């Protein structure tokens with residue numbers, strides 16, 4: 627299966643319950659969801675005239691909408707240049723694509739896999755993949771969060787800036803059969819104190835986890 631890859635880089639997972647885990651990120655190109663506060667808008671458009679060779683998307687320092695086409699075997703070969711054994715597949719919206727060939731290949735070759743998804747597209751991945759759903763409610767693209775995504779999630783990491791986001795999350799959690807086997811996190815959509823204070827307040831009140839995008843505070847990728 628060929629995937630449009632925006633970048634491959636190694637860093638520390640900065641979000642969710644796996645914050646602090648050394649990880650290789652595979653960022654896929656393309657997303658129609660349209661979150662106004664998205665911090666990777668350069669991954670939204672998948673344009674044929676921006677297709678480049680793989681050397682141009684490895685460890686790049688700037689945000690670019692260029693992408694290279696790699697299948698799961700080529701991606702596996704690229705990972706050998708790194709030390710981390712945890713692979714985070716993100717985007718853009720990675721669940722635009724069938725991630726089973728990639729995640730099955732990774733898991734057969736000694737890597738653990740994680741997906742970062744908005745929950746607005748069906749999730750096709752290996753059963754062992756750790757799935758982080760960051761629900762996108764009421765965005766410009768008009769996509770709905772799928773119940774199947776909420777039920778497949780190992781982690782539900784909700785972006786927060788207003789009280790409405792808490793109500794949105796509580797409504798989505800009602801779709802889930804059980805809350806005993808999912809980690810619920812709140813992630814402020816800016817580093818402004820107000821959004822973070824609101825997140826802290828509701829994490830304490832609801833016994834949810836705080837996810838602050840540690841990498842932005844450390845100025846790392």
Ligand SMILES: C[S@@+](CC[C@H](N)C(=O)[O-])C[C@H]1O[C@@H](n2cnc3c(N)ncnc32)[C@H](O)[C@@H]1O
Pocket residue numbers: 657663664665666716717718719720742743744745759760762783785813814815816839
């Ligand atoms: C760039 S998205 C890509 C994966 C997928 N499209 C999604 O939204 O989950 C990766 C993560 O970054 C989060 N994110 C994007 N922009 C953000 C921002 N400005 N503040 C906080 N989190 C943000 C998303 O909620 C998601 O958890």
Ligand SMILES: Nc1nc2[nH]cc(C(=O)O)c2c(=O)[nH]1
Pocket residue numbers: 637638639640641666716717742841846847
């Ligand atoms: N360090 C680091 N951690 C991350 N966790 C999720 C990310 C993403 O953009 O999907 C991300 C990212 O871009 N950098």
Ligand code: SF4
Pocket residue numbers: 657658659660661664665666667717718719744762
């Ligand atoms: S779904 Fe993810 S990649 Fe797409 S716009 Fe929203 S935050 Fe950005």
Ligand SMILES: [Mg+2]
Pocket residue numbers: 665666
């Ligand atoms: Mg990011």
